[in-house]
Amino acid sequence: MSVGIVMLVHTALARAEQVARHWSAAGCPLVIHADVSVPNKTFRAFREALSDLPDVRFSRRHRCEWGTWGLVAASQAASQIMLDEFPKVRHVYLASGSCLPLRPVEELIDYLAERPQTDFIESATTADVPWTIGGLDAERFTLRFPFSWRRHRYLFDKYVALQRTLRLRRRIPPGIVPHMGSQWWCLTRQTLSAILSDPERATYDRYFSKVWIPDEAYFQTLARQYSRRIESRSLTLSKFDYQGKPHIFYDDHLQLLRRSDCFVARKIWPRANRLYDAFLTDAAHAMKKTEPNPGKIDRIFAKAVERRTRGRPGLYMQSRFPVETRENGLTSAQYSMFQGFTELFENFEPWLARATGTRVHGHIFAPERAEFCDDQTVMNGALSDSAALRDYNPHAFLASLIWNTRGERQCFQFGPCDNQAINWDIAKDPNAQISVISGAWAVTLFQSNRNFADIRREAARLQQIESKHLEILRSSWTKARVRIWTMAEFIEAPMEPLQTIIDEIGAQQTTRGIAEAPKMADLTGFGQFLQNLKNQGMHPYLMGNFPVAHSPHAPQAGKRKPYLVR
Amino acid sequence: MSFVQSYRMRLRRKHAKARAFRKHFALRPVVDRTGQIRPGHILLFSTMRDEHVRLPYFLEYYRGLGVDHFLIVDNESSDGGGDYLADQPDVSLWHTRGSYRRSRFGVDWLNWLQARYGHGHWTLVVDPDELFIYPFCDTRPIGALTDWLDGSNVRSFGAMLLDMYPKGRLDSVPYRRGQDPIEIASWFDPGNYMIEKNRKYGNLWIQGGPRARVFFQDMPKKAPALNKIPLVKWHRRYAYISSTHMLLPRGLNLVYDEWGGETASGVLLHAKFLDTFTHKAEEEMERRQHYRASIEYKAYMENLRDTPELWCKWSEKYINWRQLEILGLMSKGNWA
Numbered sequence: 051m052s053v054g055i056v057m058l059v060h061t062a063l064a065r066a067e068q069v070a071r072h073w074s075a076a077g078c079p080l081v082i083h084a085d086v087s088v089p090n091k092t093f094r095a096f097r098e099a100l101s102d103l104p105d106v107r108f109s110r111r112h113r114c115e116w117g118t119w120g121l122v123a124a125s126q127a128a129s130q131i132m133l134d135e136f137p138k139v140r141h142v143y144l145a146s147g148s149c150l151p152l153r154p155v156e157e158l159i160d161y162l163a164e165r166p167q168t169d170f171i172e173s174a175t176t177a178d179v180p181w182t183i184g185g186l187d188a189e190r191f192t193l194r195f196p197f198s199w200r201r202h203r204y205l206f207d208k209y210v211a212l213q214r215t216l217r218l219r220r221r222i223p224p225g226i227v228p229h230m231g232s233q234w235w236c237l238t239r240q241t242l243s244a245i246l247s248d249p250e251r252a253t254y255d256r257y258f259s260k261v262w263i264p265d266e267a268y269f270q271t272l273a274r275q276y277s278r279r280i281e282s283r284s285l286t287l288s289k290f291d292y293q294g295k296p297h298i299f300y301d302d303h304l305q306l307l308r309r310s311d312c313f314v315a316r317k318i319w320p321r322a323n324r325l326y327d328a329f330l331t332d333a334a335h336a337m338k339k340t341e342p343n344p345g346k347i348d349r350i351f352a353k354a355v356e357r358r359t360r361g362r363p364g365l366y367m368q369s370r371f372p373v374e375t376r377e378n379g380l381t382s383a384q385y386s387m388f389q390g391f392t393e394l395f396e397n398f399e400p401w402l403a404r405a406t407g408t409r410v411h412g413h414i415f416a417p418e419r420a421e422f423c424d425d426q427t428v429m430n431g432a433l434s435d436s437a438a439l440r441d442y443n444p445h446a447f448l449a450s451l452i453w454n455t456r457g458e459r460q461c462f463q464f465g466p467c468d469n470q471a472i473n474w475d476i477a478k479d480p481n482a483q484i485s486v487i488s489g490a491w492a493v494t495l496f497q498s499n500r501n502f503a504d505i506r507r508e509a510a511r512l513q514q515i516e517s518k519h520l521e522i523l524r525s526s527w528t529k530a531r532v533r534i535w536t537m538a539e540f541i542e543a544p545m546e547p548l549q550t551i552i553d554e555i556g557a558q559q560t561t562r563g564i565a566e567a568p569k570m571a572d573l574t575g576f577g578q579f580l581q582n583l584k585n586q587g588m589h590p591y592l593m594g595n596f597p598v599a600h601s602p603h604a605p606q607a608g609k610r611k612p613y614l615v616r
Numbered sequence: 617m618s619f620v621q622s623y624r625m626r627l628r629r630k631h632a633k634a635r636a637f638r639k640h641f642a643l644r645p646v647v648d649r650t651g652q653i654r655p656g657h658i659l660l661f662s663t664m665r666d667e668h669v670r671l672p673y674f675l676e677y678y679r680g681l682g683v684d685h686f687l688i689v690d691n692e693s694s695d696g697g698g699d700y701l702a703d704q705p706d707v708s709l710w711h712t713r714g715s716y717r718r719s720r721f722g723v724d725w726l727n728w729l730q731a732r733y734g735h736g737h738w739t740l741v742v743d744p745d746e747l748f749i750y751p752f753c754d755t756r757p758i759g760a761l762t763d764w765l766d767g768s769n770v771r772s773f774g775a776m777l778l779d780m781y782p783k784g785r786l787d788s789v790p791y792r793r794g795q796d797p798i799e800i801a802s803w804f805d806p807g808n809y810m811i812e813k814n815r816k817y818g819n820l821w822i823q824g825g826p827r828a829r830v831f832f833q834d835m836p837k838k839a840p841a842l843n844k845i846p847l848v849k850w851h852r853r854y855a856y857i858s859s860t861h862m863l864l865p866r867g868l869n870l871v872y873d874e875w876g877g878e879t880a881s882g883v884l885l886h887a888k889f890l891d892t893f894t895h896k897a898e899e900e901m902e903r904r905q906h907y908r909a910s911i912e913y914k915a916y917m918e919n920l921r922d923t924p925e926l927w928c929k930w931s932e933k934y935i936n937w938r939q940l941e942i943l944g945l946m947s948k949g950n951w952a
Contacts, residue, residue: 297952358879
């Protein structure tokens with residue numbers, strides 16, 4: 051009997067009894083502490099049930115609320131009994147009623163027998179670890195915490211703030227350096243008895259009883275005073291979520307726990323029958339050893355914390371609906387928006403799809419319907435092309451489109467004729483790549499067969515809409531990568547901007563440059579068209595400077611060779 | 617939130633409680649087995665009418681999850697469903713002739729029963745055509761979820777309504793008694809949902825899915841709400857305000873995270889669109905006992921006459937909860 055178990059129980063006493071029997075069967079003496087909150091009747095029955103076991107003692111009951119001194123007091127009292135009554139015990143293992151031994155107890159006994167002088171206690175200085183909950187690390191040793199964090203959070207926070215403002219500090223008793231770590235330890239008789247019979251113990255107890263979460267600091271700090279060899283890790287597998295609450299293990303964790311290299315796991319759901327059946331068995335029936343792979347457990351629980359605190363970027367759903375600025379990504383992936391390109395180039399969409407291998411949509415915010423690629427009426431995720439549904443919540447529409455097509459870059463067209471309600475959302479989205487040829491909407495009017503009065507009115511309207519949009523794109527809140535050219539600027543040398551855009555999209559085949567250019571619309575007479583608008587008192591300025599009068603022999607932008615090969 | 621607003625909410629809650637009290641006189645106990653209820657039991661509350669064909673699977677499914685007792689209001693079933701329920705060992709049954717609409721679609725009746733029997737219990741409020749899915753529901757009983765919620769100091773758990781539909785005409789495959797309805801209605805819309813926050817009550821208002829896509833594409837505002845909070849650690853002071861979409865006090869509606877993270881959530885598979893639907897829709901049109909004078913049913917009837925299909929190329933076939941979690945329709949949160 052070289053290992054003694056100190057067991058703290060508060061609920062699920064039937065399970066605690068089962069585990070106690072398992073420890074006892076391997077010859078480990080036990081000292082059990084039951085929380086005061088356990089009703090007397092239940093406690094007596096529990097005690098009665100264990101009366102047939104030889105080396106079981108019960109210690110005086112304390113109230114063990116999370117993060118309070120009671121847990122330390124209970125461990126102290128129970129450890130004292132253990133040391134006094136079982137002189138042969140060399141290591142004392144602190145466990146709880148919901149702990150489950152994962153490996154045969156004999157293995158633990160042998161393991162500890164080989165390391166008779168080693169204390170297994172996770173113990174680190176506050177400066178070195180990021181575990182802390184509630185933003186308190188060093189301060190948990192220098193402030194006072196009379197209010198419960200769980201029940202009186204408001205008072206707790208206010209009192210901490212007050213102490214910070216008034217710069218109230220507690221003095222740390224001389225000679226000790228605060229350390230903290232997992233509350234589940236395994237200490238040698240030498241270390242533990244030195245802590246318990248320290249002449250300064252009254253001072254330490256008084257100090258730690260006001261420290262926040264003393265059960266993670268008391269033994270962890272004092273062991274540093276006496277231990278000859280500390281191995282700073284816990285033999286108990288215990289994972290904590292972002293609130294400092296232990297993760298619970300269920301039946302479906304069986305394979306995972308088998309691959310853990312820890313001796314004991316905490317905490318187990320009391321009704322996880324499969325786990326209790328699988329692990330509480332004698333060595334002969336114990337499962338075949340599997341290659342330990344504790345990293346997998348770490349990953350699963352680290353991911354759970356990550357999911358709870360940061361979530362999946364760009365996902366809006368029933369349990370993730372971030373307020374503005376906390377989205378961690380307005381959308382889930384990068385996408386490109388083109389304005390004025392389909393007007394200027396006759397075959398821009400198929401050309402872009404060919405050049406980049408992305409999904410190229412038409413004007414998905416068009417007034418009649420969302421023009422998805424290939425004329426589909428429904429897109430990935432069963433997203434409808436109905437304009438009414440889309441305009442009902444344009445942001446949800448865009449976020450869904452990008453989310454539903456994860457793994458495939460989306461490109462779409464936009465223009466002043468489209469629903470402008472989405473402008474701010476896209477401008478503020480770092481995932482957006484926005485390319486605008488300003489004033490290109492005039493090409494459609496130029497080619498249209500409408501009365502000039504209508505054209506003039508329409509041109510004025512579109513120019514106003516686009517200039518408002520450009521104002522947004524140029525504002526200081528814009529996070530998208532925005533490129534704006536005037537039309538005149540763009541047709542001077544169209545290949546260069548196109549190459550830049552496509553390089554940024556990161557398409558497969560662009561290392562050699564674009565093989566072909568899209569075909570530009572015939573702009574013969576466009577300059578005159580703009581002049582006519584001006585003559586009618588409407589001043590088109592977004593397209594830049596075009597030659598006022600068109601002469602058939604002058605070099606003209608629209609006359610550029612439609613296909614360029616670099 | 618100002619004091620005045622808080623007080624207004626309190627009055628609204630009191631009003632709901634008063635209605636529940638008033639409407640409870642219309643309830644007549646048929647079989648009262650509530651004496652079987654023990655502390656810690658998980659209780660299911662439901663109201664139903666002419667759902668006999670669905671009941672065997674409904675009970676089997678929720679017993680399998682670990683529901684301990686069913687408290688059901690039978691609103692004048694004429695198909696023998698009431699007698700069937702009365703024979704079940706773990707069902708307590710009430711009968712009423714009251715108006716479904718004027719008891720605010722059953723909410724008043726259930727609010728009263730929940731206050732009376734649900735206090736201190738985890739209560740699940742679902743319709744007979746809703747199957748509750750939560751993270752790990754294939755390996756962990758519902759007690760694991762409620763224990764975990766208790767441990768995390770969470771009082772309510774959200775589960776969005778996910779409309780399930782068959783491939784092809786709704787009436788092409790008849791539903792047999794005791795059959796898993798998801799075998800027939802196994803398709804759903806994976807990614808066309810729209811969310812807004814209800815500033816007044818603090819809950820999210822979710823619309824979308826096949827009903828918005830097919831029936832309400834020209835009047836999306838009228839599309840049915842899909843947000844639900846079916847699982848609540850009940851206190852006698854709580855009250856559902858509008859179906860199980862929202863509750864008072866408002867804190868219970870905060871089943872989502874606003875700071876970028878995800879809380880755990882589930883899904884209610886809504887197996888409404890079976891072959892029984894067309895018949896039901898005709899009947900409900902006549903009774904006019906449903907929300908907004910049965911506008912929903914009106915829209916369904918008009919559309920189903922010419923295109924009786926909800927399925928589309930991008931519909932997804934249901935596999936399990938993990939699939940829904942990957943699609944982003946529900947989340948494990950920090951439950952692992």
